[in-house]
Amino acid sequence: MQQLPDRTGLAAILPPVVLEIGRLFEAAGHELSLVGGPVRDLFVGRVSPDLDFTTDASPDQTLAVVAGWADATWEVGRDFGTIALRKGEETIEVTTYRAEAYDPDSRKPVVAFGTSLKDDLYRRDFTMNAMALRLPSLELVDPYGGAADLEAGILRTPGTPASSFSDDPLRMMRAARFASQLKVGVAPEVRQAMADMAERITIISAERVRDELVKLINGADPRAGIDLLVDSGLAERVLPEVSALKLEVDEHHRHKDVYQHSLQVLEQAAELESGPDGPVPGPDFVLRFAALMHDVGKPATRRFEPSGAVSFRHHDVVGSKLVKKRMRELRFDNDTIKAVARLVELHMRFYGYGEAGWTDSAVRRYVTDAGPLLQRLHRLTRSDVTTRNRRKAERLAFAYDDLEQRIEEILAKEELESVRPDLDGQAIMAILGLRPGPLVGRAYKHLLELRLDNGPMGPEAAEAELRAWWADQPEAREAAAT
Structure with a gap:
């Protein structure tokens, strides 16, 4: 100072x-x-x-x-x-x-x-x-x-902390926000009052809590702010999914501390943000919050397998639903909710292809599913590697380097960011003699799947595929029978 x-x-x-x-x-x-x-x-x-x-x-x-x-x-x-x-x-x-x-x-x-x-x-x-x-x-x-x-570098209150927090319970959230923004510690009596009075935060509107949370996440040391929320018990009232990440460690220590892992992923994601002219200018709340919340589906999906291993099947899908629910309760706007939830849903997608290798079709689907979140997904996936095994970390980083290179090559060749089938809805209706309705949507989806699997086909090949698909549909057979 x-x-x-x-x-x-x-x-x-x-x-x-x-x-x-x-x-x-x-x-x-x-x-x-x-x-x-x-x-x-x-x-x-x-x-x-x-x-x-x-x-x-x-x-x-x-x-x-x-x-x-x-x-x-x-x-x-x-x-x-x-x-x-x-x-x-x-x-x-x-x-x-x-x-x-x-x-x-x-x-x-x-x-x-x-x-x-x-x-x-x-x-x-x-x-x-x-x-x-x-x-x-x-x-x-x-x-x-x-x-x-x-x-x-210490937070104290002018009067007693209990009096200050009774006057305005949001100040407890503000303490955590300042711990993040200013990298300051919290006086013991302030920390104790936060723990004693955590329930008082429930009288504060969701919008005010949300605004403080955003500032905390976007701060210089969000890990410190989240730690303070969890240790004081405030997180159980405003972000209980994060508190739940402190899974009870089983006697054989068969799984790592998901909470500490999530905080490390948050830190690493923030470090990967770009400058103001880059693809993900920092601080980026969507990326950071997705990093913090990416594993919140694990407590609900934790299973101890007969082999002794611990599994978290479908924790990405479950976590995405939990994130949506929590962010709606905190009154986030729909676009932000969808972006964070989608990143949580996709954060394991990379590992699904890790062993089999990346076909062109898999790369296209990865890019298409990520859509405008692709650059954030790159950073989230890289941040999710917190292993102390250097060889494993290097292997994963190399594999993702290869994926990013494949993506760039195919993007340059096929303009995947705006991928569309080779025939649009109007062309589909003209070829099959259909009116607007669900059938056209099914046909469009079929052509899109072919586009993702095979790359650009051209209108003639697409029409042939469309007619072959239509011949197998029950609606076509019913029309022919009449």
């Missing part, structure tokens, strides 16, 4: 609107401070894209101060004391000093406006976020030791 720059340095790196709005409030006789994450980020050498301010002014007074200066204002957060505004390219939120608490049985906070900056900082989540810069003087206000805790 670096030292906070002096006033001249701060004035040079902060957006000009920070000092401008500070002078406006000072001239109107009100206090204003930059607060929370933007102040914390100055200590780690970056300027936050978010500009959050706190003030002794009421929402009405805030609107009066910025009238004629702000380009636009919004009052959607007015009941919580927040006025949002835009000045040039910057979006700003100004919130009246406040104290808030959650009713034990309610998801909505009870808001009471406060009167002092110190009291406002006391109600914030963690000490490193309970720092402020008074404006326009740029004086640092740090009554709870946030700078020291940031330097030490």
Whole structure:
């Protein structure tokens, strides 16, 4: 962590609107401070894209101060004391000093406006976020030791953790998110309070939990964040499939720790993300979450075979269904759900062809089934190798290198990414004299299967195959009989 720059340095790196709005409030006789994450980020050498301010002014007074200066204002957060505004390219939120608490049985906070900056900082989540810069003087206000805790890399709360988490249980998720994003540890009393109060997370809306989970997964150290969720018991409430990966180790130790394996796959997948101009720019939530969840079907499919081996047959299919269910409960959008679930379903596909070798037909099906997820599937499959046996790992890596090369060769030759049968639906109907309906779909699927097996055939050969297929269909025989 670096030292906070002096006033001249701060004035040079902060957006000009920070000092401008500070002078406006000072001239109107009100206090204003930059607060929370933007102040914390100055200590780690970056300027936050978010500009959050706190003030002794009421929402009405805030609107009066910025009238004629702000380009636009919004009052959607007015009941919580927040006025949002835009000045040039910057979006700003100004919130009246406040104290808030959650009713034990309610998801909505009870808001009471406060009167002092110190009291406002006391109600914030963690000490490193309970720092402020008074404006326009740029004086640092740090009554709870946030700078020291940031330097030490430790999460603490301004008051007691129990009080903080009772006020807003989502802060427990936020602790895990910061463990991932900022690579910080968690004070023992904070960790204990999370374990004691984990059930309180159930009063928080699924959407808010989801948003924190996404930030955690996309952080610099997602393994640390997930570990904290699992160890505290929060995962049992928000992501129970991951907690279930801690399979009870049998007395003969016949299978590896699926939980630790999944965390390693998550780490390795993140390492394989590309730069901003590459095929999978990081952080990529779809890839990372699929990596974490790829084996969640194993607990339900674990079987001890007579030979003494442990099997997890069809855990990919079962896991895909579990992922869909969990992500729907967390209110993810349909596209994200489908992408993650499909990767989980396909993550074992590579091993199905490992011994027999890859025919052109198998390569085509692999590419077609993956569709736009192919580059992510490449990375997930490679990440799923966590064996300590170097020879085995090298053999698998070589086999996948060969597969990727085969894919590139066939893609270049056949444009598999947009693979279609040699005859479309209109041509099928014209040749067979059919009207639109299920029969046309069956015929189309048959031609697609031939295309995948044999590669491009051309319209004439495809028509011959279509007519041969049609001759064997019961509908054709019924038509001929009449």
